[in-house]
Amino acid sequence: MAVLYVVATPIGNLEDISPRGLRILQEVGLIAAEDTRHTRKLLQRYQIETRLIAYHEHNKLARLNTILLALANGDDVALVSDAGTPAISDPGYELVGAVIEAGFVVVPIPGPSAVITGLSASGLPTDRFYYLGFPPRRSKERCALFSEVVDIPATLVLYEAPHRICESLADALSVLGDRPAAVARELTKLHEQFVRGTLSELLAHFNATEPRGEFVLMIGGATRPAKRKPSSTSTNELGVAVTTD
Ligand code: SAM
Secondary structure (H helix, E strand, O other): OOEEEEEOEOOOOOOOOOHHHHHHHHHOOEEEEOOHHHHHHHHHHOOOOOOEEEOOOOOHHHHHHHHHHHHHOOOOEEEEOOOEOOOOOOOOHHHHHHHHHOOOEEEEEOOOOHHHHHHHOOOOOOOOEEEOOOOOOOHHHHHHHHHHOOOOOOEEEEEEOHHHHHHHHHHHHHHHOOOEEEEEEOOOOOOOEEEEEEHHHHHHHHHOOOOOOOEEEEEOOOOOOOOOOOOEEEEOOOOOEEEEO
């Protein structure tokens, strides 16, 4: 049975694609790419000549039938996005759902994703994290989002555009308080940078520079309240209820 492969591609450094990912891109009958020009650069680097079609936010419904038809004809298909793992803040999940629904097999080919790459070197707790994708563009909705997650005891992870990083840091600071945080910029690229500190320190840093490139913002989670022993109630020798904490 034909397979849809969900193939992770580099988030900057073209060396960061797995040998298995390259083999799959070479062997499938069709690659559905978010931007064919972008993916062609990766394919050219590795001399891969597989047929490419565009699969992006604006044609994803129309393209669904083309991809289902290719699978029905017995052709394996690879889905890639411009960078990182498809379907993670990128087109893909509707296609994966439809392909599963149609009875075909979906196989993920793991590789880079900015959320995991940033977290892994952030220095913040990674045992629990809560991925928020891109926060809303308007401050009011962004603050509402931060209010929703204010009590979550997990590191919060967001993607943000360079021209909005300061506004997002300011809103996070006002709603969440001055928590430890980290910004990962231009991961795997020439100007890769981690800025670690509290939200107010990060805000001061980026207010003093002209933020450029791609950003992952990570913010420490709510600190858990100290564990209380469950209180127990008993009666003393006079028959009076006594509660101990
Ligand atoms: N699917 C991708 C993934 O798995 O990471 C994410 C795609 S999303 C449309 C693009 C956003 O991811 C960027 O705006 C930025 O916030 C983040 N990102 C992607 N590459 C990055 C990099 N090299 N360094 C830092 N952030 C990056």
